[in-house]
Amino acid sequence: MRRDRPVPCPDRHDALAELALGTLAGQERSDILAHVARCHPCALELSELSRITDDLLQLAPAANPPAGFELRVVERVLAGSTTAPTGLPRPRERRRRASWRLAAVAAVLAAVVGAGAAVLASSTTASKPPPGASRPVTLSASLTRHGRVLGHVRVSSGRTPWLFVTVDDLSGPGSRTVACEVTLVGGTTEKLGRFRLSQGYGSWGVPLAAPVDSLRGAILVGSDGSVLASARI
């Protein structure tokens, strides 16, 4: 026990702990709140106990979310921003701006998550989207091996076509580097780049030089050249 801490009121101590944990309701809650407002030792105790309950949440074991998690968050934020009651652009304008924003975010995602984008991006340096440009179409395909789903590949059309791959279960300890390749309509293969997996988990994105409708599939290749997983787009 620390010597210099003022002692909270003994008959309020239970309620202080429950208030800090956020599990107090109704009259009990308003009573203790009113007390804390005029009792310094209890206010001090409440702030210390609240800090412990906050820190307890940080001790929760971490876990890898399913493949594509971060992309879905971005998509939802953008979808929400087009319907937000504030801002008030007309529907048409709003839709166009949304498609521009989605493409911009895809490019941002690609830039954040992976290098190797620069070469492929050179042909996509942007002109402004034409008025009424259609909303990008996003396609998703499972990355599988022997019928087991190991992750997902998403591709999106639009001003800056992009591909985003998430792997959430490509077993193997430690970290390893895999290459991502796409197969095109004519049967040719194009190398997109490499990215790292850590404990079987990783994600990576890249702007595409080729139009999305020319893609037939994507594969992940290990450092020994073996195909680790594939997706049909």
Place this chain on the structure above:
Amino acid sequence: MARPRATSSDEAPDEALLAGMAVGDERAGVVFVRRYQRRVYGLALGILRDPGMAEDVAQDAFVRAWTHASVFDPRRGAAATWLLTITRNLSIDALRVRRPEPTDPGDLAFAELASGERLPEDAVLADEMLTQLHNALAGIPEAQRRAVALAAFYGRSAQEIAELESVPLGTAKSRIRMGLTKLRDAVSVEEAS
């Protein structure tokens, strides 16, 4: 070799990322999501024990944090705390709506927090004060640890804990209070020494 690049925003403090998100900087948002997705999803999964529900809740938590980034006030606490509190509250709401039967105390994901079987994120264990708290959890009596976990992670009131554990209300209340104050004492003694 194409490793993910360490960009300036990758290392930006949480508060700077939230400030960026508040003014529509998607890049900041992506970095923020990547930084916390394992912890947010892990917390939701631990409370809900259902991967589908946990993903929904974790997504909701990030969308809420992102769209409310402008009201985040760094003077009132750390961004991680804010985000995890949002996650906890949404998880408890989902638990109450979709799984109304009481939590089986024998099936508590967080009761074994102290066992060392499932560890927090490395970044958390790098924080000395959080490691002390983790160790302190192992040092308090099991009944108190369970009472604190039921309240802190599952939002259970003293009355509900009394029913779950088949003890009088007064016993549940003192277990909660004694458990929590012992954790605080353990951490502040270490700080003072």
